Amino acid sequence: MCLNKVRVAVNGYGVIGKRVADAVALQEDMALAGVADVVHDYRLQVAAQRGFAIHAATFEAEGTMRAAGLPLAGNLAELLAKADVVVDCTPKKVAAINKEVYAAAGVKSIFHGGESHALTGHSFVAQANYASAIGRESTRVVSCNTTSIVRTLGALRTAGLLKRARGTLIRRASDPWEAHAEGIINTLVPEKAIPSHQGPDARTVIPDLDVVTIAVKASHNSSHLHTWWVELTRPATRDEVLAAFRAAPRIAFVRSSDGLVALNSTVELMADLGRPRGDMWEVALWEDVLAVDGDQAYYTYQVFNQAIVIPETIDAIRALGGIESDPSASIARTDAALGLRHDFIHDRD
Known part of the structure; x- marks a missing residue:
């Protein structure tokens, strides 16, 4: 590590x-050694404008990238030689091959939810299991939906309120930039398996979590929506459940009474707040929709799939890099740098 x-x-x-x-x-406490890819489209052109050191991820890609005018700083091996940790953001299943490359280069590696838990033997959400990732050679930051499940159910669990949970996920059809190539129009597609994969995936982070998820894919691409029924360990008040969410990191309240009545309105709010790319790193939980009836709680939240795992990835870098042993300190540092909030309109911070 340098400096x-x-x-x-x-x-x-x-x-x-x-x-x-x-x-x-x-x-x-981090330095970007550079980025690697195999394409030369607008994304890499923007990276060049930002001054990022661009590398060809494969030998075959190097020629076309240079021919397109990209200022290449070298190849993937040269990038890895300058790095302590590599974050693999390649398409699903490509990372399994890359892991051997990273290990041979002596570089620690972070993967994402498209890969299986077995690839690294460790799955990561900062508030739940940061300590177990410290000093590891690799970890896997779980998917956007699984991250939200661990954040919210983990908050209730920490407060001693969680017994079991059952959730329904309304998933977006595609990422916005791919909407021209794939998607679902004017229909819903139920996932074939119950539970859907997110519940079992959450147990790779919190093994004793009693959770079942059902998912459908819908004809929109702004983000995901979750609705949850939770059986609590005891009768509780609505204020107690709200306090549990309020005490947890990376959960932010929204309210229908503020005009935030749908996924698109919250996406618009992120743009109005000046968020880069309109990103929402937090789970957006509707405070005025949450209801508690004795030992039963019901709530709804939004997951912005393009950005929610970014703070988790930053914390995973610190854990693997061994530069911060305190989970709360890392989370606070990441959230301050990115500008996360606990409430988008009436922030108490």
Whole structure:
């Protein structure tokens, strides 16, 4: 490591990779060694404008990237030689091959939810299991939906309120930038398996979580929506449940009474707040929709799939890099650098 900063490489400069690179660049204890990819489209052209060191991820891609005028700083091997940790943001299943490359280069590696838990033997959400990732050679930051499940159910669990949970996920059909190529129009597609994969995936982070999820894919691409029924360990008040969410990191309240009545209105709010790319890193939980009846709680929240895992990835870098042993300190540092909030309109911070 150089000057007490962990040097970070980002392999794959797409939806997640470009956001990870931006977030790394904002951290005082990290240095972006560079980014790698195999394409030469507008995303890499923008990376060049930002002054990021661009590398060809494969030998085959190097020629076309140079021919397109990209100022290449080298290849993937040269990028890894300058890094302590690499964040793999390549397409699903490509990372399994890359892991051997990273290990051979002696670089610690972070993967994302498209890969299986078995790839690393460790799955990560900062508030739940940061300590177990410290010093590891690799970890997997779980998917956007699984991250939200661990954040919210983890908050109730920490407060001693969670017995079991059952959730329904209304999933977006595609990422916005891919809407021209794929998607669902004027219909819903139920996932074939119950539980859907998010519940079992959450147990890779919190093994004793009693959770079942059902998912459908809908004809929109702004974000995901979750609705949850939770059986509490005892009768509780609505204020107690709200306090549990309020005490947890990376959960922010929204209210229908403020005009935030749908997914698109919250997405519009992020733009109005000046968020880069309109990103929402928090779980947006509707405070005025949440209801509690004895030992039963019901709530709804929104998951912005393009950005929610970014703060978790930054914390995973610190854990693997061994530069911060206190989970709360890392979370606070990440959230301050990115500008996370606990309430989008009436922030008490």
